[in-house]
Amino acid sequence: MEQPSSSSKVTVEYHDPHDVYKLLAPGLIPRLPLRDLHWQSHNGPVRSIQTLHVELVPAGNEQSSSGPSVTSPNPKPADRDDGFQTASIGGRPASTEQVEATAVAKTGAGAAGKERRHQIPGLRRTPYLKVLLVRCDDNDTYKATTRAEIRDWIKTHASSKPTSNAENHDAFEWLIVHVVIPNTTAATQPRLSGSKAAESSSDPAAKTAALRWRGGSSTLLEKLRNDFNGSSKSAVDRVRQIRIGINDVPYDILPRVVPAVPTGYHESGQDSINAWADLIGKFKELILSCFDTRVSQYEEDIKERDIQRSLPGWNFCTFFILKEGLARGFESVGLVEDALVGYDELSVGLDAIIQEQAITGNAEAHGGALLAHTEELKNIALKAIQQASLGSMDDEQAVDLQGGNQALVDNFHNIPINSSKKAYRELILANNVSLFDFRCYVFGRQISLLLRLGNASSSREELLAKLREQQELVPRGVAPATPMPARTDEAENLLHLAEICRRALQFVPAISTVARNDLMSSIMSADSQISVENPIAIEVVNNVVASFAFSVAQQILAQTSSKALPIPPSTLTVPDGHEPKAAIPEPKTMMHPARQSSLSLRSGQRPPPSPVGFPPGRTTEENTPFIRTGLEDLAAQRAELYSLSRNILEECGKKRGWSGGWAAVPMVGEPGVAEMDDISLDDDDPKANPLANLGTETSASMAGLNNELLRTALRAKDDFHRLYEILTDKALRHYAVASHAHSVQKSMADLAVLKFHLGQYSEASFFFYETIPSFGEAGWSLLELSMLLMFAKSLKELRKLDDYVNKALRQLLCKAAAAEKERIQQKSLLRIRASSKRQYPEPSSMSGLFTDLLHVSSSLGKEVKIPLVSLFCDVELDGPPVYDEMQDSFSVFLKLHCLIVDTFEATKISLRITSVSGSNQEIWLQTEAPITINPGKNKIRLRSMVMVAGSYEVDQIHLSSANVVLHHDRDIVQLDVTAPGTVKNHRVNLYQRAGALDARLIATKEVHLGRNNTLELEVLSGWNNIKSCEVKIRSVTGGVRLLMNEATVLGSIQPSKRPEGGVFAFGAFPAHTSILIKFPFSIENDLASVAVKAEVSFSTENGDFAFSRTSSVPITLALGVNVQDVFKHDKLFSRFTVSAASDSPLRLFKSELLGSDMFESQFGAPPSHPILIFTKQPASLLYKVQRKPGAKVNPKKKQTMHLRLYYSVVQEEIEALLGKTLAEELEQEGLLDYSALVVAKVVSLIDGALSSSELEKVALLGDLRTDFLSGVKWEKLFPGLGRMSAPAPGDGSPAAAIAHFMDSWLKRHPKLPLRHPDPSATQPKTIIIPVDIPPITIVHTADIQLQQPLLSMDTGAARAGGGYPTVCTNQVLPATLHLKWTRIWDTAVSDSTRLTVGAKSPTHVGGRSQDLEFGYEITAPPDTWLLGGRRKGHFVIPAMPNPDGDECLTSTPETEADIPLLLIPLREGWLPLPVVEIREATGNGGLESADSGPGDHHCEMDYRNLGETVHVIADRGEVTLSLDASGPGGGPLVLESERRLGLDGRVVA
């Protein structure tokens, strides 16, 4: 248990017949207070009392305060007891309470109570200990007089020991102190006659033992003990001796005569100290035992009384006094907490009693009735009413009134809670107390106890002062034995101080109610004329109660102020500059007027904290110990008290029409269901109350406002605001210390609003700036909006335009819009339910702000950007784009819900849509003229002259007005479509209408493989009468270079100026005409298709338009061609294999091999029908190529031939067919506008839908089944087309119409005939493939000819079979090998003219100008032919004399070789002729193959006999065989055979 430094006191009465107190005092006083007492209560733990102050009261002088009061010589200022010390009931007029006397005198009961001993005494302030100071100088005197005197004294004072239980309330102990004066006999005596060793006074047994043994010559002390200590064993030792040192005795008292018999005893210093300690110990012991007796007695009594509670006649007041007695007993010995518990129990008991009484209505039955009203309150109220009713009350009168009743008013209102203000206890005892008084008293006692516990400076100072006074009374000139205890600046217990504040916070509302009731009943009882309903009375009551509550708060604040509470300096010091200080009431006196009386002691050391400026007392702040415990608590509670005071003030001010500004704060409508309809609960018509008007007039009455501070503040508006601000600021700073963030915010908000109200905008904006964000974050939007509004106004007043716009207005508007949005959403929610007729407050306070924003921002340098979604909601595109008739423009409708309450004009609204397909196509749509935006829903038409078909999403919206730009940018990562801030319905689909300007990219129909391919761009003007036009073409495929320099414009309309860099400018051209631009391109690598973007900007009379289209054209070849060449001596056969390159079959109409300068070609009869070429079935075309006669090899002459093929791709035919039929029928259906769109869509479906086999089928069967289109959901394919102007089937949308059309079209056309295209009508596609004739240096021709006439068996028959001779085996066939050659295919350009061409093989080029040596070899399988003649040989082809000439091109008979051969067939059968090989003879003499070999001259050999055979038969006419196995090897034996031909050469078998 924490033991605070005690400030408790017990009374010790001393009897001083010999006037020795003054001698004793110097030694005694410094040893007080008593320290370290330990009391064991019978039902609790040991309580320690650290210090116990002892009040020494001389006996017998109670009756007169003017007597030589030693104990209480306090100067009069302190005589007004103020609750910081225990009050007394009678018996002790030392603190004469004049006030009390005057107050009590009226009741007449108080005086009686002084004398009368009530049957239930409270804990009276009777002494705990009676001390008799005896001076007895020698044994003789003792025997003669002193002993009798002491006996008398004991009889009169001390012997009235326990006679009855009641007396135990006043139980006391007594003690005899023998004061020994120096130079007396007594002084020479030893303390005890026994041995010095037994001198130890702490051992009474030893003493008594000594006494017995040395009975005869006992000392005075022993005698005293013998006589008065009683004889029983349990007797308490009640005698002590103190020897006064010679120096401590004034000279005049000191006896001159030294006793004759010196015993030689000398008192040592140690003895003296021991003696004193013994005395003090005895004091403690006796006081505690006495206390114990008393407490037990009280507790018994209380128990007894409590049991009787339910008996009739039981009186709470008497019970209260009894129980309080105990509490006071505790208090007086320093057990403050026990005392507090007692009071708390009493307080609860009081409440219970009151409640019981109220319920049963029978006061007497339950503890006795309390007075209905309090006299003082009644007087005050009546006076105030009188005053107020008399009419206007000026300040003079008020002062007079106060002067007259100063004591009363001050007493009541400045220190309202003071347990010693009145003779409360007597009143209670007399059952003559009002509830108000009762409660005030209990609370006052609680507070004072808590203050003691809290070691509050107020209570501590007081006690210390008393202590000091006591010490100062010690006779001058006598040095105090012990130094005066230093004034300890012991720490205050902040927790207890906080507890005080907490209790006060609960007490104030409660006591207010009580006071109100009290006042009401007193008014009623006093004057029947004044009704309770009288507004004056009501007003007065209000005033009195308010001022009382205010006073209580102020008092508690004053009492709990602590130096340990570091309150930061006021923020209000900032605006000091322009506030006239003179006009401000001096805050010091204002704040704590009560100080003058009771707290004057402190004023020097601790002036009340001044709200303005740095309080002087704070300079010592560094020295004060920083106590953390309870600091926040105390600060918080004090802050609450300040707030309480502030709120009371505010309420009072409200009646005068002054406010802290909140009343005037604009409200911004907030969402929520908080708005309540005010339902009048009373049936009275307000007009029926005639006093209503009167009430408003008199409501400003000051009557009854008795707190001076409150009064001052309410005298003038400025003062009111001043005090309001001070209090709020104090609360704020306390809250800050308590780290109550929300409350700090609240206080700041209060201050901000006040400043705003007062027009001090700079401070207001400071506070607003501090507070607004925190309110906003936590969602207190109602507060936030209102404060933002004020913030904005302040900034505007301050001309801080930038801040005004950017910090305040913007935020304000956004927040307001957000609130509005929420409201709208809520509305829409509620719409589902029963129709709500709730009216939202019209946010009129917001009006004008946006226009203001526009106005102010125009003066700012830079644009003010605000997100669009913060001021608008429900941003959406209303429906699909709308296309203008006969014009290439379109519009979309943007729907916005404007959350701004003002109507304003938007100078421009623009919207950007970007393509979803990944290309960076962006289209801006804009309004044409400024548009007025109204609050609520707006529909804005945005128009664009740019037409690029495709699918788009809304990307940006800009709404600009003046210098303000409201912008919306689509968040790329925004995935959640429903998230706020997205534009609903944000997809836009644009399509190309059939009548609009169009630019079509066409791959040219003539493909020339040898040259750069070309593309054609056709610009169709559509319905536009174009005045001027610019076409810009650029490639969008990488690796494609458009050769714009070679571009040509076909047709009659030619560019107005020279095309440059792909830009073609044209002049006017009328509607429905077209321009065709043809341009080649080159590609760096193989590409499947080429995409080209055409941008057309043109102007018509309707304005400037732009068109852009990116189209892609496939450039892969539809067919592949292979060629195989066969060289002959004078002609070349080329076979071309044409195959389809894609899945689609081809139709080949015609082919021609175009001759060149050197060559010409011949083809057989062309087929009558076009040839169908399938993927796996290529066509073969054979051409005969001959060198043109007379054509010389000349670099200038073109040798390359070109194969031109006329073909069509079946898939394209199908596409064209579908497109044509669909377009025709769409036009009939009135869907012309969509034909391009539909056709494109359908065509795009073909790719996936028709497989290669299907295409083959189509090609073979010649008709197209349309069922592959039947499963398509047409309506889904055409989203966002807008509305039809004409009525249409389905839901009226074009998509439905198209779907309907397609379905019916498919039904009508299950098959479409795919006719053979007529090549003459539609120009088929052509491809020109350059065909090079490979240069061959030499073409040899080898020919083996059997010599004729051949001796043949059956010439006729043999020849008829196959033209081949039939010979016999072993028949010698003479033959000739004929070798000839030609150089006509050597078309390579000689290196003399064209070096580069022949760089690959220099020898090749030089072949013409040198002799070439070749070797031939005839080989045959050895079992087939037997060859005779030159089987191998070399021959030389002479060089051409003139390489470029024509001579010696071909072998002449002279240069041809005929080599004779003999061939003998060795086998029967069809034998191929021997093989001839011709190779170029290399340098090393070997032979190389004729048609291969690197570094070789290219030569071909045409071997004419390839495939020729000779029929060989056996040369037998007849054969005779023997069939027995007599032949060689067991076979048949040929006996005889006869040859067919009787040839010369006979071969014997």
Next chain:
Amino acid sequence: MAIAIPSIACLGVIGRNNNPLHVSVFPSYDPTTNSFAPLRTPLQFSLLLSSTLDVFEQRARQNAANATGLTGDYGLLHAIDERLASYGFETNTGVKFVVVVDMRGRRVDGAVLGGRAAGVGAVGLREGEMKPVFKAMQTAYVKLLQNPFYDPDEHSPPTGSGGKKIVSRKFAEDMRRIGESWTPGVTAL
């Protein structure tokens, strides 16, 4: 004799993130004009509610430290002035109910007056008097939570700041009923 008895001046529900969920303001009787009018503006009530949050925090800390106060009834939070006082209750989920009581917000004729009410008139309000109010508010709030369309996270997002207000009409009506029907001594609402 007409006696002024306490009435509820304002009911506030504050969410876990210290954001206002609901505020109902009730008019008080004004004897001078014999009419009913709210004592403060809604803004001031909002401000008062917001400043109670400190006390909530403090009490919650104390309760946690002492392991007491399991009911969440924090009793008197503020004595705003001699007339208004705020009482608080905190649920397990951190939703706070605040009742601002006007000590003489209603006028009742003495004859009609119930015993307990008179007792309150005599000695002021006891802490226990607010229990039925909090209980009723909690019941209403629980009912609200049972509504499948009410998403508590929307009103007190787990992110820790802000939150929407309660827009339920039923809840508002409940609050209103509680606020209007409470008188001292009522044990169930």
